[in-house]
Amino acid sequence: MILSVFLAIGESWEDFQKKGQDKLLIKNNFYQYSQNFEKVFIFSYGKKSKKLLKNVFLLGNKYRIHRFVYSFIFPIIYKKEIKQSRIIRGMQITSAIAGSVSKILYKKKVIINYGYDYGNVAKIEKKYLHALLFKLMDNIIFNFVDGVIVTTRQLKKKISILTDVPLYLIPNSINTKIFKPMRRKKSIDILYIGRLEKQKNLKLIIDAASLLKKKISTVFIGDGKQRNLLITHAKINKVNLKILSSKPHNLLNNFYNKTKIFILPSLEEGHPKALLEAMSCGVAVIGTNVTGIKNLIINNKNGILSKLDSYELSKKIELLLKNSKLRQKLSSNARQYIISNYNSISTWKKEILLLKQ
Structure with missing residues (x-):
């Protein structure tokens, strides 16, 4: 055939x-x-x-x-x-x-x-x-x-x-044998991987990070029309943002495993692969409570859902950064959820x- x-x-x-x-x-x-x-x-x-x-x-x-x-x-x-x-x-x-x-x-x-x-x-x-x-x-x-x-x-x-x-x-x-937890120093506080477009609502991450008392490292990996706008927005709000161009897919596992929190702040999604990959790698995830994300994240079990609101998102970030036990619980549950379902x-x-x- x-x-x-x-x-x-x-x-x-x-x-x-x-x-x-x-x-x-x-x-x-x-x-x-x-x-x-x-x-x-x-x-x-x-x-x-x-x-x-x-x-x-x-x-x-x-x-x-x-x-x-x-x-x-x-x-x-x-x-x-x-x-x-x-x-x-x-x-x-x-x-x-x-x-x-x-x-x-x-x-x-x-x-x-x-x-x-x-x-x-x-x-x-x-x-x-x-x-x-x-x-x-x-x-x-x-x-x-x-x-x-x-x-x-x-x-x-x-x-x-x-x-x-x-x-x-x-x-x-997800190929769970490729996207898997690895021991790495957690040098990235917040990670996003994907297109830099309006649908992804990435200004929300910057706005939330600007509300935190402690300065954190934020990394976006991807390309898109909003790249310069996001860089400018981060400078205005004094957020430590690094934007890296798209990376070969076989290198992404390393970035996930160096991350404390993966955030997907989209206005709408289908069935987002980056979120699945992060969960498979055992990263604690936060996603907005919208179509395509709320279907994957079971709130406070395998991740955290947030409203489309910078103040609420900042509180969720602060909670996870301070509470390593909660991060560990969410990451472990996320990994098992992906193995069982995806x-x-x-x-x-x-x-x-x-x-x-």
Whole structure:
């Protein structure tokens, strides 16, 4: 059986390498596909084409066609490879455009994943045209796919109103053998890893840190449009903030293990991998009480929930920094929670079984 994997519009191997995600994808996603399918084709929007594993082949946009146009025509350019495939696995909703073309032209079965509420996130980031386009896609694209993988029950409920297409609940998962507790000096008081965008609400961390009597070390790892704004905001509020560019995924475990508290202050989330990784590493976590975070954090058991309020968040931070026993309790419970519920071994079995149906 041959599998085709369609990346989201604009995603490329070059981007994955730049973000340090390439090795993770090969070790986890592509390795799993390699072990369970005769051959795997990965369709990228970058120029590069190469063999990633013995039977996994990256096929690039060799003519450098605009990404939107390319999403409609690469199923024609790579007609031979797609016609060989038994099933198409689309990564995120925009992959369904090329998936739909393949279904219409070649009658291929298409399974996509719906990772978060794309329209709501676009609205938060004031990308109103994107929000409108995602809403239109939600109403059209499900007519051209055979199944949708969702990461949370909330997303499953939302999509079930829009379509009768089969929905499969397969949450994001973590390789708990990689993301695990390690003995490291806790030199970082507060850590955040992810995009530096409005949806992530990172000014809340800075505002909360500025209210603390004791100066603490705060580290953000990631890239995004709000980088300079956050640096300026931290200087104005006299907060010791260090922003590091995105790091290779295999190095993140070291940062988690040097951290006392991981904070995810988002306005909304899907099923946030960084939070799962931090919990798997046994870091005490604080998250805002919003969709996607409150579904993972059981307040005062495996982490702490906070309102979207800087004063309340500052009190939660102060509590955890002062109380090492509470941090230890939360970190231990968080690790066990991830092992029991989000271990990648079990979730990969579910996906492979689905794709082979």
